[in-house]
Amino acid sequence: MSRQVPTLSLHYLDSGVPEGNTHNPLPLVVVHGLLGSADNWRSHLKVWQASRRVIAVDLRNHGRSPHAKGMSYREMSEDVLALLEQLGIEKAHFLGHSMGGKVVISVARLAPQRVASLLVADIAPVAYSHGHDRVFAGLRRLEAGKPRNRREADELLAEHIEERAVRLFLATNLERNEGEGVLTLRIGLDEIMEGYPDLMQLPAGDQPYEGPTLILRGANSDYVTDDMLPATREMLPCTRVVTLKNAGHWLHAEQPEAFQEAVRVFLAAQPDSA
Incomplete structure (x- = not known):
């Protein structure tokens, strides 16, 4: 094709x-x-x-x-x-x-x-219908908070997401930025949020x-x-x-x-x- x-x-x-x-x-x-x-x-x-x-x-x-x-x-x-x-x-x-x-x-x-x-x-x-507002808010908080470890990351996500299982799933997208010593998201969050209506x-x-x-x-x-x-x-x-x-x-x-x-x-x- x-x-x-x-x-x-x-x-x-x-x-x-x-x-x-x-x-x-x-x-x-x-x-x-x-x-x-x-x-x-x-x-x-x-x-x-x-x-x-x-x-x-x-x-x-x-x-x-x-x-x-x-x-x-x-x-x-x-x-x-x-x-x-x-x-x-x-x-x-x-x-x-x-x-x-x-x-x-x-x-x-x-x-x-x-x-x-x-x-x-x-x-x-x-x-x-749209249903990921809390998830996106939690991921944005994660980006801004620059967690140094997974405990800090979980605390940041918990400000928006109550369910621990969901937070653990989202945390699979974290990777360590060795230069800054913090955990960062490996996903293209901007692109996903912009394209969300299509999803x-x-x-x-x-x-x-x-x-x-x-x-x-x-x-x-x-x-x-x-x-x-x-x-x-x-x-x-x-x-x-x-x-x-x-x-x-x-x-x-x-x-x-x-x-x-x-x-x-x-x-x-x-x-x-x-």
Whole structure:
């Protein structure tokens, strides 16, 4: 597919092809959510890489990938497609959480021939209301406060964010600036905040993706409600929905074994699997 927008060279983790695997199933490409990174998926990658090659990407303005203006789903999905070309991957399974779910849906709609199947974790292909004001305020406070250690960073975040689990997740974006002796954010916060309205919108693309699709949702999450399913099936007509008990929006962190098993079972049912 010809590039419609300028792309960035994304950072990624690549497990490589498992040793002794003669079947050589299609790779699994994993895409994190807003303010996440490939690093958040390392424990899952260790499980899935036993049976297939797994590539986890850092989207633009996240993790170790470059910073640039533009957070539309077309721009982010084009970055991912450019990475596939760089790695010589013609076709893969795609797994995306939250914002990353909309990215992989966009990939599937823009280039369905590159997508063997789709796994979408706790997001629907609908427009959402804004809901990250406290998170952005906490991150801005973190920037201004110049914490010297993670305890100070947590105290700064706590001025705006009560939930400790959310603060711990956000703290994964900190790195030490050796020159100044403080912790700084590695994300492109300015670019993310400027592009935030685009993140609330529908995935990119004009056509439905008619390949096999699994939506995993948390029973305690309101990101994928039953009234969103008709619109979901218009865009993803071959969708099956699985609800994980005792899980919220971060279902892969809250119920990791159940999440890993649901992914394994779904992929095992696809034609490329042993």
